[in-house]
Amino acid sequence: MSTTLEIEGKNVDQAVQKACQRFNLSPGELKYDILSYGSSGIFGLGRTRKARIRVRMNLVDVTADNVRGDATLEKSPEPGIGRQSPVPAHAEMPLSKSVKSAEPGNPVGAGKEVLQRIVDTITDNARIDVDTQPERVVFRIEGDNAAILIGKHGQTLEAMQSLIDKVVNKHNSHRIRVQVDVGNYMQNRKKRLIRNAQRLAQKCTQTKKPVSAGLLNAYDRRIVHIALKDNNSVQTRSTGDGLLRNLMILPRKTTGSGQRRC
Template sequence: MSKHLEFEDKSVEKAIQKACDKVHMTKEELRYEVISYGSSGIFGLVGSKKARIRVTIPEFAPTPNKTGQPAKKKVLPSEPTKIEDSEKDAVSTDPVELGKSALQRIIDFITTDAEISVKEASDRILLNVKGGNTAALIGKHGQTLEAIQYLVEKVVNRQMEQRTRIYIDIEGYLEARQASLERLAIRLAEKVKRTGKPETVGQMNAHDRRIVHLALKGDEGVRTLSKGDGFIKKLLIFPKKNSLLKE
């Protein structure tokens, strides 16, 4: 009965050489299957994976003798079976495929058994993730999810002439987050109208600020204003009659 051994290294060639040295066969005699061609990381930014091969050792394979040299019994060479290397495929210009592929590569570094579905709208692409370690994918206060979305959007728009909005949701987190922010916005707006004093909503990213702005857009008693520099800003809610703050 044949047995299988796996070897890994920085490249397939180095993994093959390691296997040859271990089982005392030449490359032509070695029967192997490429499991992974390895990766230099996510878009050259973070992480890396080694190349991995699986070697089949038949019953009649030569085994080393007491001198450490292989026996003279010959093994017929066979053609290696290779798994398709997705990284050698041509780069897609479809934003949906680009986004899904980029997201899948990032997820694979964090968790397993996660599935991605796509929902397209006229002004955005929503990538839904189900399964896997959702807590790790979302992170504290959604910070990991924000970082993932930022990376995926950068990768997609680097290939596109026109900017494409990418939204990533994990097990309904965005929907729950939106509902929570809308309730917060309405509650603070009522307080502002009651007291006549502005209220500040903590440090928020652009997506969360947009939710609050839209939630209060139809409220004639208050105005909203983002303040600060960079990606994270504060959001102010104040009475419309208050002319001290101007956009």
């Protein structure tokens, strides 16, 4: 009869080392399954999860002195075969291995895997659906704690989108436009931006004076530029440097050069 002991460590190597020390075995003699690779979060954020292995031992080799600390004892229906069993489907993969498993042949799959890893460090029970559209690929996150995933003024969502955009387009000669959305937040914000842009354009037309739409990121500026590109009374212009730039709505001059997008 055999028994199994689950041992945790900061990573798999540490868990294996602890098991070897406990049972006075070399790594080559130890028989174990990897239950979890562990996680330190993304950029130091999110919950830290320990790596966990299941060590298979003959029952006669296990004594009370062996079972202590972070090991839990349970009976196993069959003896272990080989040094290391295949990784279970539910085991957590390191972020770097997750990316390599899906690129470069499937960049969208790589983006989904990385995004799932990020989301899992922030909240639980979140699902990601991929919607491939003619102009872009949308990663829709569904689950609890939407406010945490969106962040203040959508900053967390924008950060995730920027990262996934880089992952998806890492090996692509033709850029794929990427959008990450949580609970239709981005779609609703787009509608608000368009309504506000049309309102400000009307004000600009009536007063014949420039109107500021405020400091906007590149994605929001593009929405406003496109929303007003067919308006013959106004033109849009971005001023300033950095990620956030002031978007101005100006009366269109009859001899002007048209609209400039930034």
